[in-house]
Amino acid sequence: MAINIVPMPNNVYEYGGEKQFFEKDFIFEKKDSIPEEGYEITIGENGVFVAYSTEKGLYYAKNTLTQLETERGKLPFLRIVDAPRFPYRGFMIDSSRHMQTVAEIKKFIEAAAFFKFNVFHWHLTDDQGWRIESEKYPELNAVGSFRNGHGFSSKNKAVYGGYYTKDEIRDIVEFCRERYIDVIPEIDMPGHMVAAIASYPELSCSGKQTDVAIQAGIHKNILCAGKEEVFNFCFGVIDEVSELFPCEYFHIGGDEAPKARWNDCPRCRERIREEGLRNSEELQGYFVNRIADHLRKLGKKPVVWNESLKSGMLGKDAVVCDWMDREHLCEDWANNGGKIIIEDFFHYYLDYNYGITPLKKTYSYNPMLEKLDIVGRKSVLGVETPIWTEFVEDFERMSYLCFPRLMAVGESGWTNWGRHDYRDFLRRAEANRAKLLSMGINMAPKKDWDPLPLGRLKGQYQHNKNFITPYFFRVNVLKKDEE
Numbered sequence: 001m002a003i004n005i006v007p008m009p010n011n012v013y014e015y016g017g018e019k020q021f022f023e024k025d026f027i028f029e030k031k032d033s034i035p036e037e038g039y040e041i042t043i044g045e046n047g048v049f050v051a052y053s054t055e056k057g058l059y060y061a062k063n064t065l066t067q068l069e070t071e072r073g074k075l076p077f078l079r080i081v082d083a084p085r086f087p088y089r090g091f092m093i094d095s096s097r098h099m100q101t102v103a104e105i106k107k108f109i110e111a112a113a114f115f116k117f118n119v120f121h122w123h124l125t126d127d128q129g130w131r132i133e134s135e136k137y138p139e140l141n142a143v144g145s146f147r148n149g150h151g152f153s154s155k156n157k158a159v160y161g162g163y164y165t166k167d168e169i170r171d172i173v174e175f176c177r178e179r180y181i182d183v184i185p186e187i188d189m190p191g192h193m194v195a196a197i198a199s200y201p202e203l204s205c206s207g208k209q210t211d212v213a214i215q216a217g218i219h220k221n222i223l224c225a226g227k228e229e230v231f232n233f234c235f236g237v238i239d240e241v242s243e244l245f246p247c248e249y250f251h252i253g254g255d256e257a258p259k260a261r262w263n264d265c266p267r268c269r270e271r272i273r274e275e276g277l278r279n280s281e282e283l284q285g286y287f288v289n290r291i292a293d294h295l296r297k298l299g300k301k302p303v304v305w306n307e308s309l310k311s312g313m314l315g316k317d318a319v320v321c322d323w324m325d326r327e328h329l330c331e332d333w334a335n336n337g338g339k340i341i342i343e344d345f346f347h348y349y350l351d352y353n354y355g356i357t358p359l360k361k362t363y364s365y366n367p368m369l370e371k372l373d374i375v376g377r378k379s380v381l382g383v384e385t386p387i388w389t390e391f392v393e394d395f396e397r398m399s400y401l402c403f404p405r406l407m408a409v410g411e412s413g414w415t416n417w418g419r420h421d422y423r424d425f426l427r428r429a430e431a432n433r434a435k436l437l438s439m440g441i442n443m444a445p446k447k448d449w450d451p452l453p454l455g456r457l458k459g460q461y462q463h464n465k466n467f468i469t470p471y472f473f474r475v476n477v478l479k480k481d482e483e
Helices: 055-068 102-114 166-177 194-199 228-242 260-264 266-274 280-297 329-335 359-363 374-378 395-402 405-414 422-431 433-438 471-482
Strands: 012-019 026-030 039-044 047-052 075-082 088-094 119-123 182-189 249-253 301-305 319-322 339-342 380-387
Touching: 039 055, 047 055, 055 075, 055 102, 088 102, 088 405, 102 166, 102 395, 102 405, 119 380, 166 182, 182 228, 228 249, 228 280, 249 280, 260 266, 260 280, 266 280, 280 301, 319 329, 329 339, 329 374, 359 405, 359 422, 374 380, 380 395, 380 405, 395 405, 405 422, 422 433
Parallel strands: 026 047, 088 119, 088 380, 119 182, 182 249, 249 301, 301 319, 319 339, 339 380
Antiparallel strands: 012 075, 039 047, 039 075
């Protein structure tokens, strides 16, 4: 009998036959020998036996049983011995460019938890909006949470904005805790800070008034690394945000920070001289390390994007997210014992349409990088899949882009690589459509999952919104920044 579990358990032994069971037929037993997130299920004529060592493992076992149940309300006779491939299985939501309601975020969390994700990385601030309430710095909300333009892909110039109150954030964090999901906030710095600079112009090198960014892309206006008040501001923000998020990790970005303003800034140049740094790249290393030191005082571990490795100065306890590492710095970092999370731009970024990133491309990507040695392979914490919302203006579109590709990343994070079977995954993913629909998730129709290659579509990309993409825009921006 075909089973419809996503992610596929790592050990399944099917006996044949099935039966309807009632509450009295379920026996739960705690076993210390089972891994923290693992579980064992045995289903036979005499009942359903579930073994686990932690409440988290029991939660995953119950999710598996829910997926196992057939339309007839029966469970198949089998034995499952299961535990995840990686300890970190994350999804990221960008709420800065376009916000989601609290109810929508909860729908997404519910679906991710069902497929055994255990980390929610929440991107709350960027150039286009500050989405977290601040009592310490009220202008972040009065000014930084609103912009004079709704959509990057539209001509709507109406004021767009808002932010999550601290009570709403506490509610979401608690909702996640009940589903064994840690929530990692991201406050990106020193780049992607135009919303903060619009609120407090003195944070920039020039001190000039600016507006919250409307356009997507990489902006040159970044935090000044030569002003001590900038570090005090960052420390104050981190202190305030940390109170809302009990997770041991705190993401500080460190990506896409053009250095032109620093190179022209007398304060930044003086900071380079005072600290004995060689250039502005090392100045970013200095900046990130000071922020990381403050996090350590709060008992937090810093998380950064892979650009923060370029200075060669990053503290060894930092966790690095590998999203686009052309120089293979992440592999070197991992081979020397540094922790990394794989969220490859070309396979795991869910804001790109199925024409650019088909489901098969996402599913077929092995996150164990080729140049990792024995130490490096042990240094991979796991996987993460982000949905950026520059061009994703509503939840229906967001869930369409994420499902079933998020499920494919979930399988790579949980299931050992040797058990991957794409044809079988297609069947299992489709079998979970009704469950996702009941959660309020708009799963993409199966016909859209793997469209024809670009050269064979003969113009369809230009006319079908499910295939067109901002991909070329982002790549061109990246190239321009490198120049």
